[in-house]
Amino acid sequence: MTQGAILERWRLVLGEPAQSAMPLSGRQALEMDQVLDFLYRREAGQDEYQDTGGTGESQLTIPEWLHRVRTLFPQKTAQVLERHALDRYQMQELLTDPEILERMEPNQALLETILSLKPQMSGPVLAVARRIAARVAEELTRRMQLDFRKSLLGRLRRDLSSPVPSMRNLDVKKTIRRNLSHYDLENRRLVLERVYFSGRVKRYNQWRIIMAVDESGSMADAVIHSAVMAGIFSRMPMVDTRLVIFDTQVVDLSDHAGDPVETLMSVQLGGGTDIAKAMNYCQSLITTPHRTIVILVSDLCEGGPVANLYKVCGDILESGAKLTALTALDRNANPMYNRTVASVLAGMGAFVGALTPEQLGNYIGAIMQ
Numbered sequence: 001m002t003q004g005a006i007l008e009r010w011r012l013v014l015g016e017p018a019q020s021a022m023p024l025s026g027r028q029a030l031e032m033d034q035v036l037d038f039l040y041r042r043e044a045g046q047d048e049y050q051d052t053g054g055t056g057e058s059q060l061t062i063p064e065w066l067h068r069v070r071t072l073f074p075q076k077t078a079q080v081l082e083r084h085a086l087d088r089y090q091m092q093e094l095l096t097d098p099e100i101l102e103r104m105e106p107n108q109a110l111l112e113t114i115l116s117l118k119p120q121m122s123g124p125v126l127a128v129a130r131r132i133a134a135r136v137a138e139e140l141t142r143r144m145q146l147d148f149r150k151s152l153l154g155r156l157r158r159d160l161s162s163p164v165p166s167m168r169n170l171d172v173k174k175t176i177r178r179n180l181s182h183y184d185l186e187n188r189r190l191v192l193e194r195v196y197f198s199g200r201v202k203r204y205n206q207w208r209i210i211m212a213v214d215e216s217g218s219m220a221d222a223v224i225h226s227a228v229m230a231g232i233f234s235r236m237p238m239v240d241t242r243l244v245i246f247d248t249q250v251v252d253l254s255d256h257a258g259d260p261v262e263t264l265m266s267v268q269l270g271g272g273t274d275i276a277k278a279m280n281y282c283q284s285l286i287t288t289p290h291r292t293i294v295i296l297v298s299d300l301c302e303g304g305p306v307a308n309l310y311k312v313c314g315d316i317l318e319s320g321a322k323l324t325a326l327t328a329l330d331r332n333a334n335p336m337y338n339r340t341v342a343s344v345l346a347g348m349g350a351f352v353g354a355l356t357p358e359q360l361g362n363y364i365g366a367i368m369q
Contacts, residue, residue: 309341
């Protein structure tokens with residue numbers, strides 16, 4: 001990077017007050033400076049929406065600012081600027097104008113913000129928010145379901161051929177053995193008239209998976225992934241899925257478990273946390289304990305007496321059901337949960353930890369075997 005480029009970056013960081021000492025040159029740099037100033041001048045207590053006269057250049061509108069953010073900066077930088085506008089400077093116009101919301105890049109960070117501000121939305125804005133939730137959920141499902149299905153649909157059966165060609169299922173030994181009679185002696189190569197693939201064990205004995213998802217304000221990231229997980233589970237023939245969300249109240253969304261968008265649009269982030277109450281409700285949904293897996297998605301920060309939580313979790317485990325506590329992680333995969341509660345639950349026999357989709361699929365698949 002040249003010295004001029006380094007100085008230009010520093011000038012953009014320092015803002016307009018440094019213009020006399022480090023003047024910018026070039027139209028793009030000046031436009032980037034205007035975009036950054038529109039947002040970060042609020043650090044000095046200045047508000048771009050002041051209704052005052054002046055002789056300076058025309059000010060940006062929010063739609064124009066958003067357009068320039070997307071065209072002047074790399075995608076990751078643009079997402080950071082949008083996030084700061086929403087979370088740091090409460091520029092909620094970004095989520096109350098459907099035209100503006102339509103222009104924003106659908107991603108998980110935006111969806112988290114939509115979930116937190118959803119009570120303020122209505123009409124056309126809410127319809128746009130639902131479309132964004134659908135696009136993000138679809139992308140997450142696409143990425144996550146392969147790992148889940150690979151783990152849950154069963155192990156390879158070498159004695160059972162599959163009509164579905166897949167490199168993962170290729171039966172090399174059987175393919176060679178069945179084609180030895182077609183060996184080309186002259187060219188010293190094996191001619192494959194047919195390639196064989198292994199089938200997979202199918203499980204028809206149904207399991208019940210009960211997911212209890214904490215919807216307190218710190219759990220937005222986990223709520224999104226849980227809604228997608230419930231949707232994937234619901235599409236599997238061997239799994240009967242029950243979905244419960246909770247704060248201090250418990251809401252059964254089992255009828256919407258197969259629809260991540262409907263689940264997400266039903267969530268109301270915030271409020272207190274009564275995990276024991278949610279676990280008591282989950283216990284009432286257990287009909288065949290030895291074929292039931294209860295998955296608690298929470299930071300384990302109990303708002304009520306923790307003894308109540310320990311008791312109901314102990315009862316679930318003693319019934320023969322499997323109890324899993326998936327703990328919360330921040331965006332950098334750092335643990336964000338009550339370690340004391342996690343340690344006690346683990347000591348009682350529950351599985352406690354943060355799992356990737358593939359790891360969760362392997363864990364549940366091992367239980368079902």
